[in-house]
Amino acid sequence: MSMQQVSARKMGRWALAAGLLALAAAGSAHALEWNLQPAATKIAEDIHSLHEYVMALIVVIFFGVFGVMFYSIFAHRKSNGHKAANFHENTTVEIVWTVIPLLILIGIAWPVTKTVIAQKDTSNSDMTIKVTGYQWKWGYDYIKGEGEGISFVSQLATPRDQIEGRAAKGEHYLLEVDNEVVVPVGKKVRILTTAADVIHSWGLNAFGVKQDAIPGFVRDTHFTATKIGTYRGQCVELCGKEHGFMPIVVRVVSAEDYTKWVDGEKKKMAALADDPTKTYTLDELKARGEKTYTANCVACHQATGKGMPPAFPPLDGSKIALGPKDAHILQVLNGKAGTAMAAFGKQLNDTEIAAVVTYERNSWGNKTGEAIQPAEVKALRK
Amino acid sequence: MKGWIQELPRQEFAFQGRGPGFSLLLKRNCSISPAGLMWAYGAIAAVTLGVAAAFAVLGAWMVLPFAGIEVVALGIAFAMNGRHAADYERIQLAGGRLLVEVCESDSVRRHEFNPARASVMVAGAGHGMRIMLESPGRSLEIGRHLHERARLELAGELNRRLRN
Amino acid sequence: MSAVLDDHGHDHGHDDHHHGYSGIMRWITTTNHKDIGTLYLWFSFTMFMVGGVMALVIRAELFTPGLQIVNPDFFNQMTTMHGLIMVFGAIMPAFVGFANWLIPMQIGAPDMAFARMNNWSFWLLPFAGALLIISFFMPGGAPGVGWTMYAPLTVQMGIGMDFTIFAIHILGMSSIMGSINIVTTVLNMRAPGMTLMKMPLFCWTWLITAYLLIASMPVLAGAVTMTLTDRHFGTSFFNAAGGGDPVLYQHIFWFFGHPEVYIIILPAFGVISQIIPAFSRKPLFGYASMVYATASIAILSFIVWAHHMYTVGMPVTGQLFFMYATTLIAVPTAAKMFNWLATMWRGSLTFETPMLFALGFLFLFAIGGFSGLVLALAAVDIQLQDTYYVVAHFHYVMVAGALFTAFAGIYFWLPKWTGRMYNETLGKVHFWLSMIFFNMIFFVQHFLGLAGMPRRIPDYPLQFETWNKISSIGAFGFGLSQLLFLYIVVKAITSGEKAADKQWEGADSLEWTHLPSPAPYHSFETPPVVK
Structure with missing residues (x-):
């Protein structure tokens, strides 16, 4: 044992100590996560057991192989006076260690195949929900089964203050939404995914589900929740600036609670339905527009209307917001190709678009005094 | 020395x-025969152009010109080297x-x-x-x-x- | 060969000076494979530092939940550029540097086949690197699309995206020229008696890698060009609204991308196959099967690309085909592992720094391989796709696989290149620091991924906090440890002890057995005879 080895070891121990210290210092309110989230569907359970099975094999192989290596490191070292043998090939051994891994792999691939087939089988579903990815929120349309016709947009409910460190972070920081998806327990739910702008990915660890949402294409997946509860996830495909801020929350409820939720939702929709022929005052529109703006526009264009140039241009004093109103409305309806400006035509109704355009044209330094009416928006829709 | x-x-x-x-x-x-060099070239050119052609069929035809340029460049290099073999x-x-x-x-x-x-x-x-x-x-x-x-x-x- | 010429009355030392240029012009005009190898290695290290700083920005932001240091847009630019710079600017040039230095010496050739082209293929790199970095200063900044540059997000980016596309074209050109050079050199310039099956394994792995590069680079060039025309010239290759398909981009990208992974790791296998026999004082076990395993890995690498795409919604037969094909790669890879172990078995082992890094490679690459096996299983991958589990997996393969091997190779050949030895104690300290901090960064990311933390997010839910803190602390430790590496190398070059011609007792390739240390500027102008 030379001096240099001693000092190398010493450095190693220091680094190890630093690591343990970090572990201790990093203690937070949450328990450490070591594994997949608790399963809430049969497929997620299967994935759990597949993962455990494969990990068990891996650990055995790992210790076997590196047991041999470490034995060699200790027994066959020159400092122990070990003389090198001179063998350098053996066809039998080569064949053995090619065939054995092959057999192990077949032993792994076989059970996985069954789960892959189950994951892909979206037939015989009890209800269908279409999920649309937007930059940066999720649109949900219940298109088949109980609750058909329900439609809402679901987006991050965590306040900006928490994200920017001006307020204490809540329990479900970044995993809370304004409108949760509600599904009945024990029913096979088929999920159709698509997107309006770029690729997003909809998934829930607890359900063993992940499916990319691709603009212009519809893909599907499915789950049958076995446990009542609230399950949380996030968009998992990089989709631009706010990719980290578009969570997915699914609440699984009993059949009766689901029926109740559907009734409530239908009533709410009826009450909320805006009459596109109504005429509003400027102040009404501005108040409504501020809400819409905060929900949809603030991430890029900022509450101050200053944007984050040059990627996200300011609205305060902008040519669009002070120019012809039709051009402004059209930009909000259809978005702007080649930029992150999304088309809001499908996400917002006429009243909301009229309100938000009015708000943008009459806030900060913008003072056009124009009140845009829903009918004007309706006229511009293709 | x-x-x-x-x-x-x-x-x-x-x-x-x-x-x-x-x-x-x-x-x-020269450690490779002209025939050997031709085989080495043919193999890589066939793979490269085959892949590019497959993508062209799928609609991504822009792989093809790059593959073509590259295969020509490799051919020139081999020819320069092989001409004097x-x-x-x-x-x-x-x-x-x-x-x-x-x-x-x-x-x-x-x-x-x-x-x-x-x-x-x-x-x-x-x-x-x-x-x-x-x-x-x-x-x-x-x-x-x-x-x-x-x-x-x-x-x-x-x-x-x-x-x- | 100056000593020999001296016998005939020629100017002594003629061969150690070059073509009349000195200073910076010497390096710009050089066509010498050793000079160019050196340039590649220093360029690679510079880019490694630049990409490393970007990684530290990422880890600093992720130290604690909430947005503290950078905004989400800049965070995305960091993840994108970190990936591109590390893959194309640091790892690939490092191994091309090794190829330039070693292939001519190992096969007994005087230089690379096309010395002038060799100079061009290096000097393209600084321009490409500069374009990547300049993109940060363009309106809209660098692209924030991830190194995979998926459509149609690329269409939303500013002009920085175009700079990146041009940079990739230049990098691709450089790689192609390098590959043509390597293929021609290895095929045609071997010394008499140096048959293909007598070549050191490093030359074999590079021959196969060069073939992979030639086959896959046009695919990348096509992919980014179509991205460019979609952005500016109204084409719709990947735009659904115009009849294109965004998923087609992913197929094209990964058709390049998966061979790219092996382009990075195969030369690393070659380096390991030189180092382990040297320090085991025993010939490489199963040379022929190593060659066949390398070739099979290369061939398989072209039929597994869609395992990066299990969540795009392929038909069930697609999922299964790519799963089976991918798991099959474990067979030749395992054979390689066993061959290395068998080489060590009943050897006479010593543990100098290169051997430590090589053993570190075996250990960590095995972990990366096993996590790769887990990810190959389509059903399980659904849980792990685009999470930190994937980040952990490919850093085990890229950092512990390729980077550790590059370290091993530099410590191994530095005496031959410079004629001077590094400080063995400091080398070992560098190894242990790298080893411990590396695992601190990335081992915990397996847990984050399993628990569902997506990659490429600038902020995260609270339950991921502890592991992220540990990971961030590890990252800063790892980054600082690499400054020690720089110190060790510079110290060795400037004031290291004289190295022996055959510094390592067990080394047996031509550069050790036939050439002095440092290797003369012109070596093997007359080929040696290999018996």
Whole structure:
């Protein structure tokens, strides 16, 4: 044992100590996560057991192989006076260690195949929900089964203050939404995914589900929740600036609670339905527009209307917001190709678009005094 | 360094023949045959163009021009390298004649010298040093496939044999 | 060969000076494979530092939940550029540097086949690197699309995206020229007697890698060009609204991308196959099977690309085909592992720094391989796709696989290149620091991924906090440890002890057995005879 080895070891121990210290210092309110989230569907359970099975094999192989290596490191070292043998090939051994891994792999691939087939089988579903990815929120349309016709947009409910460190972070920081998806327990739910702008990915660890949402294409997946509860996830495909801020929350409820939720939702929709022929005052529109703006526009264009140039241009004093109103409305309806400006035509109704355009044209330094009416928006829709 | 000198490739100095004559073949060192090179090229060109064609069928035709340019570039490189693969110089002393046969890409030229009046001269020094086979009024560079040091040895050896 | 020329009265030391240029012009005009190898290695290290700083920005932001240091847009630019710079600017040039230095010496050739082209293929790199970095200063900044540059997000980016596309074209050109050079050199310039099956394994792995590069680079060039025309010239290759398909981009990208992974790791296998026999004082076990395993990995790498795309919604037969094909790669890879172990078995082992890094490679690459096996299983991958589990997996393969191997190779050949030894104690300290901090960064990311933390997010839910803190602390430790590496190398070059011609007792390739240390500027101008 030379001096240099001693000092190398010493450095190693220091680094190890630093690591343990970090572990201790990093203690937070949450328990450490070591594994997949608790399963809430049969497929997620299967994935759990597949993962455990494969990990068990891996650990055995790992210790076997590196047991041999470490034995060699200790027994066959020159400092122990070990003389090198001179063998350098053996066809039998080569064949053995090619065939054995092959057999192990077949032993792994076989059970996985069954789960892959189950994951892909979206037939015989009890209800269908279409999920649309937007930059940066999720649109949900219940298109088949109980609750058909329900439609809402679901987006991050965590306040900006928490994200920017001006307020204490809540329990479900970044995993809370304004409108949760509600599904009945024990029913096979088929999920159709698509997107309006770029690729997003909809998934829930607890359900063993992940499916990319691709603009212009519809893909599907499915789950049958076995446990009542609230399950949380996030968009998992990089989709631009706010990719980290578009969570997915699914609440699984009993059949009766689901029926109740559907009734409530239908009533709410009826009450909320805006009459596109109504005429509003400027102040009404501005108040409504501020809400819409905060929900949809603030991430890029900022509450101050200053944007984050040059990627996200300011609205305060902008040519669009002070120019012809039709051009402004059209930009909000259809978005702007080649930029992150999304088309809001499908996400917002006429009243909301009229309100938000009015708000943008009459806030900060913008003072056009124009009140845009829903009918004007309706006229511009293709 | 002594050991290194002994490692000179023997075949380059394999003076063959009996009696007063000899035959010496000087070749470039080429470790692959032209046929082997063609196989190596054909394999990679087929894979590259095949892949590009498959993508073109799927609508991504822009892979194809890049694959084409690349296969052409590789072809030019191989051709430049392979054109001279079979080059050689053969220096023969037989029947009182000194014959030098120079093969370069696809041409073979024969030069005849009078051994009694020919000698080998060294031109230049260090890197870029050449050796010339000279007789009155004529001069021919030889030993181009050899390293400088081997050229010097060749010059000495040839002069010795010509003088005998 | 100056000593030899000296016998004949020529200027002593002629060969150690070059073509009349000195200073910076020497490096710009050089066509010498050793000079160019050196340039590649220093360029690679510079880019490694630049990409490393970007990684530290990422880890600093992720130290704690909430947005503290950078905004999400800049965070995305960091993840994108970190990936591109590390893959194309640091790892690939490092191994091309090794190829330039070693291939001619190992096969007994005087230089690369096309020395002038070799100079061009290096000097393209600084321009490409500069374009990547300049993109940060363009309106809209660098692209924030991830190194995979998925459509149609690329269409939303600013002009920085175009700079990146041009940079990739230049990098691709450089790689192609390098590959043509390597293929021609290895095929045609071997010394008499140096048959293909006698070549050191490093030359074999590079020959196969060069073939992979030639086959896959046009695919990348096509992919980014189509991205460019979609952005500016109204084409719709990947735009659904115009009849294109965004998923087609992913197929094209990964058709390049998966061979790219092996382009990075195969030369690393070659380096390991030189180092382990040297320090085991025993010939490489199963040379022929190593060659066949390398070739099979290369061939398989072209039929597994869609395992990066299990969540795009392929038909069930697609999922299964790519799963089976991918798991099959474990067979030749395992054979390689076993061959290395068998090489060590009953050897006479010593543990100098290169050997430590090589053993670190075996250990960590095995972990990366096993996590790769887990990810190959389509059903399980659904849980792990685009999470930190994937980040952990490919850093085990890229950092512990390729980077550790590059370290091993530099410590191994530095005596041959410079004629001077590094400080063995400091080398070992560098190894242990790298080893410990590396695992601190990335081992915990397996847990984050399993628990569902997506990659490429600038902020995260609270339950991921502890592991992220540990990971961030590890990252800063790892980054600082690499400054020690720089110190060790510079110290060795400037004032290291003289190295022996055959510094390592067990080394047996031509550069050790036939050349002095440092290797002369012109070596093997007359090929040696290999018996």
